[in-house]
Amino acid sequence: MKILVTITETESVDTVFEIDGLEIDSRYLSTDLNEWDAYALEEAVQIAEDGGGEVVTATIGPEGVEGTVRQALAKGADRAIRVWDEELAALDILDPLTKATVLGAVVDAEQPDLVFTGVQSGDDVFGATPVALASTLGWAWGTVVNDLQIDEVAHVHRELEGNLEELTDVERPAVLSIQTGINQPRHASLRDITRAQQAEIDTRSLADLDLDVDAIASPIEQTDLYEPESEGEATIYEGSPEETATELAAVIEETGVIR
Amino acid sequence: MTVLAIAEHRRGELREVSLELLAASRKLADATDGGLHVGVVSGDIERYTERLNREDVDVVHTVAYGEEFNHDVYTQAVTQLVEAVEPTVVLAPNTVNGLDYLPAVAERLDIPIVTDATELSYDEHLTVTRELYGGKVETTLDIDTQQAAVTIRPGSWPRAGGTGDAEISAFDARIDESAVRSTVTGFQEIGGEVDIAEADVLVAVGRGIESEDNLEIVRDLADALDATLAASRPVIDNGWLPADRQVGQSGKTVSPELYIAVGISGTVQHVSGVRAETFIAINDDPNAPIFEVADYGVVDDLFEVVPALTEQLTRS
Known part of the structure; x- marks a missing residue:
């Protein structure tokens, strides 16, 4: 079985950061393999290890994301595709339908049996790309999957709110968005990391995928970026651990929960 | 402009976030003296409609098809409903199931989708506020199109109250069963020894x-x-x-x-x-x-x- 896994590099802001216009300077940002994608990748790699097959990753992003792509290669992906060019770089934001269009073209070119994605990315948290991608392809889909068995169909557990799971059978081919906790993502060995450093990453432009700039035009414009005003009214205690612990103990005693 | 809000229900109960959705939709519709239409798909639509008929709801469109949420049914029904009602904005809750069909509706209609909105406003175009980086940063997005799809964050709007006198309209959605490619076979509650x-x-x-x-x-x-x-x-x-x-x-x-x-x-x-x-x-x-x-x-x-x-x- 051939599984394509979408891999995103996510950014997180440092404790102290500054916003300049519509951007946060990269020195205040840390990057990593998107947490959800790590679980999607592990699920695909385990299926390929158990039953044979190939795991191919697809990433939209500039050359700078190759470190993250290599993390995915070190954790068991067989090949990696990265899509980027000047037209993508010129976009204001990469919205879900744009991502779905680009990733859909990669799927068309690769013809996998299944596509795994993370449920969402940790930085912009759109959570809409998996279903938009399935719709672009005309495929079936299953989202927020935290348990998966594959035979003629994909038997999935979908994690709903409030400790409830929906049991659903999804026809194939399908796009499945994978929830954290479905497995335990592996740590790459030093040997795997070294191998991944030397691996070739297949880089493609929109033209390579038979897409033109009109296909990725987005009507969504970012107009502001700011730190939300604090609405918190917490009393913050300062001092040594002993001092703050004494303050907290007094608060706890005041609540009357200690009987 | 018209706003279309798609209600959410699960296992026989209308979910409370549906009432928050009405409040968010009403506010948006009011900004342009527009109408508030509500869609309810599958299940006990009569009972749900009764609860959704709140103050200032103009029309409730009902789609009688099946019992539980199925994203293939919702995608078809809501896509057709948007084509019929022609709202400026179609809204759903930013829930596991809301995100399970609205992106497909947006993709099919080729309209932009923005998820997890915490504030909405309309002044010649739609403006959506949402969070980034785990809530440490907020951003506003302007969407300059005839139509847009948005999911709203639960708990960010009050629940709509009052009793309305909405027109109840049965919508004849044509569900292509060959395009229903997922089947819900059951539910499983995650319990344990400790509550x-x-x-x-x-x-x-x-x-x-x-x-x-x-x-x-x-x-x-x-x-x-x-x-x-x-x-x-x-x-x-x-x-x-x-x-x-x-x-x-x-x-x-x-x-x-x-x-x-x-x-x-x-x-x-x-x-x-x-x-x-x-x-x-x-x-x-x-x-x-x-x-x-x-x-x-x-x-x-x-x-x-x-x-x-x-x-x-x-x-x-």
């Missing part, structure tokens, strides 16, 4: 605890308080505590007298599940969103503060 929703005192632990072995210090604190141990998502995902201990959207909503959050950053998915009388947070990141909801906090290393607190409580 954290019943506890008066909860000590909840998050990612900051770093390893399973370190849980010992929060267990000691819980013991000193005769409290129940709970957790945020990363601890459950790592298998360090069972799923019945999870507080938040995916897990349980809790309302203890005292809630002590240890090493929990405070994502909206977590804090939306906590309604504590007294809320204490211990975290070494002063900008962690948990301090936005806490009553008392300590910004310091939990590995020092927690044992010191246990010591204090044991002594007294």
Whole structure:
């Protein structure tokens, strides 16, 4: 079985950061393999290890994301595709339908049996790309999957709110968005990391995928970026651990929960 | 302009977020003296319609097809409903099921979708406010198109009240059964030995605890308080505590007298599940969103503060 896994590099802001216009300077940002994608990748790699097959990753992003792509290669992906060019770089934001269009073209070119994605990315948290991608392809889909068995169909557990799971059978081919906790993502060995450093990453432009700039035009414009005003009214205690612990103990005693 | 809000129900109950959706939609429709249309698909539509017929709802469109949510049915029904009603904005809750069909509706209609809105406004075009980077940053997005699809964050709008006199209209959706390619075969509740929703005192632990072995210090604190141990998502995902201990959207909503959050950053998915009388947070990141909801906090290393607190409580 051939599984394509979408891999995103996510950014997180440092404790102290500054916003300049519509951007946060990269020195205040840390990057990593998107947490959800790590679980999607592990699920695909385990299926390929158990039953044979190939795991191919697809990433939209500039050359700078190759470190993250290599993390995915070190954790068991067989090949990696990265899509980027000047037209993508010129976009204001990469919205879900744009991502779905680009990733859909990669799927068309690769013809996998299944596509795994993370449920969402940790930085912009759109959570809409998996279903938009399935719709672009005309495929079936299953989202927020935290348990998966594959035979003629994909038997999935979908994690709903409030400790409830929906049991659903999804026809194939399908796009499945994978929830954290479905497995335990592996740590790459030093040997795997070294191998991944030397691996070739297949880089493609929109033209390579038979897409033109009109296909990725987005009507969504970012107009502001700011730190939300604090609405918190917490009393913050300062001092040594002993001092703050004494303050907290007094608060706890005041609540009357200690009987 | 017209706003179309798609209600959500599950296992025979209209979900409360549907009423928040009405309030958000009404506000948006009012900005342009427009109409508020509501769509309800599958299940006991008569009963749901009764509850959805709130003040200022103009039309409730009902689609009688099947019982439970099925995204292939919803995608077809809502796409057709948007084509018929021609709303400027179609809204759904930012829930697991809302995100399971609205992106497909947007893709089919070739209209932009923005998810997890915390504020909406309309002045010649739609403006959506949403969070980035775990709530540490907010952004506004302008959408300059004839139509757009938006999901709204639960808990960000009040619930619509009053009783309305909406027109009830049966919508004849043509559902192509060959395009229904997923089948819901059942539901499974995640239970366990412990019901954290019943506890008066909860000590909840998050990612900051770093390893399973370190849980010992929060267990000691819980013991000193005769409290129940709970957790945020990363601890459950790592298998360090069972799923019945999870507080938040995916897990349980809790309302203890005292809630002590240890090493929990405070994502909206977590804090939306906590309604504590007294809320204490211990975290070494002063900008962690948990301090936005806490009553008392300590910004310091939990590995020092927690044992010191246990010591204090044991002594007294």
